[in-house]
Amino acid sequence: MIDILIAEDQTLVRQGLKFMLETAPDFRVTGEAENGKQAVELCERNRYDLILLDIRMPIMNGLEAGKIIRENNPTVVILMLTTFNDTEYALEALKNKANGYLLKDGDATELIKSVKSALKGGLALEDQVAAKVVPSLLERQVAVKEIDSQLTPREIEIMTFIGKGMNNHEIAENLFLSVGTIKNHISTILMKLSLRDRTQIAIYAIKHHLVDESM
Known part of the structure; x- marks a missing residue:
């Protein structure tokens, strides 16, 4: 079984994500958090295979929580969730070694597909996110190379x-x-x-x- 932690401050959204994920027979949500601080604390006490972090949460946001969790759990799969198709959020999440960046308005089939891809070592980026992020990453790589020397x-x-x-x-x-x-x-x-x-x-x-x- 794949044990999953969902960190999302809106209860209805969190329950919806849990319902969608658990339609897959090998997925089970064993942890729920309302903010990034709670997510970090749960990860200190329990073991999870996958963590879904909402970007915008009170007390501690998903980017901050993801960075801390990654430092303490190098192998755990971390996926960022948001309703905002924002390039800078995606770039920051990837810089913090997240395994993917998903929009919360996706359906259950796409969500499960992305999660399974990330668990197999893939980078889970929905098409509309990838279309903005990949060109931006390439531009930055070229720019950094110009001044690296x-x-x-x-x-x-x-x-x-x-x-x-x-x-x-x-x-x-x-x-x-x-x-x-x-x-x-x-x-x-x-x-x-x-x-x-x-x-x-x-x-x-x-x-x-x-x-x-x-x-």
């Missing part, structure tokens, strides 16, 4: 944070580094790319698809 992975990471509008203190907290170290990295980035200031770094990061241009 000039910058270190840490410098690229800091550029991304600057592109998202973070200040030095926020970047330092995210990377567990000192503000002084961040300032030194920024100085190196400016020199390597012949840029004038952090505003130009932010623009560079957006143009090279390190950050979503809509942000």
Whole structure:
């Protein structure tokens, strides 16, 4: 049997997903959570083969919960659920090593098909999600390769944070580094790319698809 945890804050949606999944004879929902924090706590106490996480939940969202669960459970299959066909959510979920990204308005047949694919090692992406995500991923890979030869992975990471509008203190907290170290990295980035200031770094990061241009 495949033991499944569903984390979804809307009771009716959660029950609907449970009903659809359990139409498959080898699936059983053995855990339910109303938010990401509860999902993380349940995963600390119990073993699951598959976890379905809603993206938008109170207290702790699905992206945060998925990242924590993945760190503690490297082999568990994690699928993200949402009603929002949003490229950035999908990219963030995949970056956190989720096994797929599904829209909640799918039918039972498609849901079960996607789950079985993920359990076999596949990447479960519904067609309309894949149509947006795959081109975006390819664009970002090309863009990163263009600057990989000039910058270190840490410098690229800091550029991304600057592109998202973070200040030095926020970047330092995210990377567990000192503000002084961040300032030194920024100085190196400016020199390597012949840029004038952090505003130009932010623009560079957006143009090279390190950050979503809509942000």
